[in-house]
Amino acid sequence: xxxxxxxxxxxxxxxxxxxxxxxxxxxxxxxxxxxxxxxxxxxxxxxxxxxxxxxxxxxxxxxxxxxxxxxxxxxxxxxxxxxxxxxxxxxxxxxxxxxxxxxxxxxxxxxxxxxxxxxxxxxxxxxxxxxxxxxxxxxxxxxxxxxxxxxxxxxxxxxxxxxxxxxxxxxxxxxxxxxxxxxxxxxxxxxxxxxxxxxxxxxxxxxxxxxxxxxxxxxxxxxxxxxxxxxxxxxxxxxxxxxxxxxxxxxxxxxxxxxxxxxxxxxxxxxxxxxxxxxxxxxxxxxxxxxxxxxxxxxxxxxxxxxxxxxxxxxxxxxxxxxxxxxxxxxxxxxxxxxxxxxxxxxxxxxxxxxxxxxxxxxxxxxxxxxxxxxxxxxxxxxxxxxx
Numbered sequence: 001x002x003x004x005x006x007x008x009x010x011x012x013x014x015x016x017x018x019x020x021x022x023x024x025x026x027x028x029x030x031x032x033x034x035x036x037x038x039x040x041x042x043x044x045x046x047x048x049x050x051x052x053x054x055x056x057x058x059x060x061x062x063x064x065x066x067x068x069x070x071x072x073x074x075x076x077x078x079x080x081x082x083x084x085x086x087x088x089x090x091x092x093x094x095x096x097x098x099x100x101x102x103x104x105x106x107x108x109x110x111x112x113x114x115x116x117x118x119x120x121x122x123x124x125x126x127x128x129x130x131x132x133x134x135x136x137x138x139x140x141x142x143x144x145x146x147x148x149x150x151x152x153x154x155x156x157x158x159x160x161x162x163x164x165x166x167x168x169x170x171x172x173x174x175x176x177x178x179x180x181x182x183x184x185x186x187x188x189x190x191x192x193x194x195x196x197x198x199x200x201x202x203x204x205x206x207x208x209x210x211x212x213x214x215x216x217x218x219x220x221x222x223x224x225x226x227x228x229x230x231x232x233x234x235x236x237x238x239x240x241x242x243x244x245x246x247x248x249x250x251x252x253x254x255x256x257x258x259x260x261x262x263x264x265x266x267x268x269x270x271x272x273x274x275x276x277x278x279x280x281x282x283x284x285x286x287x288x289x290x291x292x293x294x295x296x297x298x299x300x301x302x303x304x305x306x307x308x309x310x311x312x313x314x315x316x317x318x319x320x321x322x323x324x325x326x327x328x329x330x331x332x333x334x335x336x337x338x339x340x341x342x343x344x345x346x347x348x349x350x351x352x353x354x355x356x357x358x359x360x361x362x363x364x365x366x367x368x369x370x371x372x373x374x375x376x377x378x379x380x381x382x383x384x385x386x387x388x
Contacts, residue, residue, distance in 0.1 A: 001029040005037050005057075012046035014068070022051035024386065026075045032057025038079070042066055049074060059084060067091040067122075073386060077101040082117040082135075086142040090122035095130065097383040102134035106182045107330035108160040108208060116140055123147035131382040132156045138183075140165040144193060147171045152178060155382035157335050159183040162213060163204070166197050166221075174198045177371075179381045181335045184208035186228065188215075195220025195245075200358060201371040204228040205338040206326045210236050211253065214266060219244040224358055226251045227340045227370035231326045233258035234280055239266040248273040250352035250359070252340075252370035254315050255280035256325040261297075262287040273306040275353040277369040279313035280325055311351045311369065318346045335381075341372045349374050 012018035022028025030052060032038030038057035041047065044066040053075045054060045060079035063069055064087035075098065076082040082100040085093060100117035104110075113136035118127050121142045128150070132138040138156045141149060146169040156163050156178060163183040164175050167190050176198065180186050186204040189197060190213050197220060204211060207230040212223060214237050223246065228234065234255035237243070243266045253276065255261065261278040268290055278297075287294045287304065294300035297312050315325055321339040342348055352359065352367035359367040368374050 003031050006030045006039050008041045011044045017046040017048050019048045024051050026053040029053045070094045073097045075099045080115045084119050086121045092124040094126045096128050098130045100132045104134045104160045106158040106332040108184050112161050125149045127151045129153045129384050133158045136161040138163050141168050144168045145170050150174045152176045154178045157181040162188040169197050176200045177379050178202045180204045181338045182206050185210050185213045188213035189218040189221050190215035192218040197221040200224040202226045203340045203371045206333050208329050214243045215239040217241045222247045224249050229254045229325050231256050231329045235262040237264040237266050242267040242269050244269045246271040249275050250369050252277045257282050259284050260288050275309045277311040277313045277348045279315040313347045342374050
């Protein structure tokens, strides 16, 4: 065990990176001793950290002004922030197969907590196959710029603010195949600067409020083939700022009732929503869009400027696992409850729109709604087994 703050100063090259490799299984420990930082790795290039346990500090791993860092099979515990690289230049970090355990607990009782598992700035970052629990935010882009970042196949739970923040993203950012359970807000795009930002095939169970947080005038995002199940209204957007240039297709939103199935207080400008499924109810009225209330689902499809091909699904039989919407958001569910694969008899099957390069290879007459095509296995979420 290394006690106190560890500072790394030596860079490598693309051909000859510096590698710091611990004992397999995280037996090599850097213990910050309850201080400010456990690891400082600033202004480095081409360094790999493997099989390390970083613990007991406010900031686990601080890598300001570094680029081309790889963290693989590392464990972060007893930290307020896990990996932080928020001062440019910062490019091409790869964080995979790691475990981040924070101090936040479910249900949310303290409001917004300043705890982050992974926070990056710059471009070209990959955050994938990690297990993250117990933070305010799991993964975040910290201020602009945030270009060409990919966040995928992460298992995320117990986040008291946002699960994944694509906020401040610029060009070609992607959030896909993540599973989120017990998160106050699931995904966030507040704001975006033109995009495109792609959010697709994410699954979300027990979301506290908004499935997608569209505050602060976001523009330029595509929300495709996502599945969300939550207590209360399936889709809510509470914001006074306009939302622009969004595309919603083939999503599945299931709730347990409330005023509406879909309510937005934000003015929606050049936003194209269609072929999405809604389930749950009962609702006092079906939808409120751009200030207009649509009392019934049929009237909404006929008269609203969106959702001409929307589908109404039965929440009691839409999922093969039989999982139902939670009745109390304060309940902490295990992530394996979050199995949102479709039931063969559901109205969500074969009712989506063909989207080239997104749902190629669909089965049946048309793509299915939500994150999973009927019959497909669950993706692998969280750390993968180490190669032998």
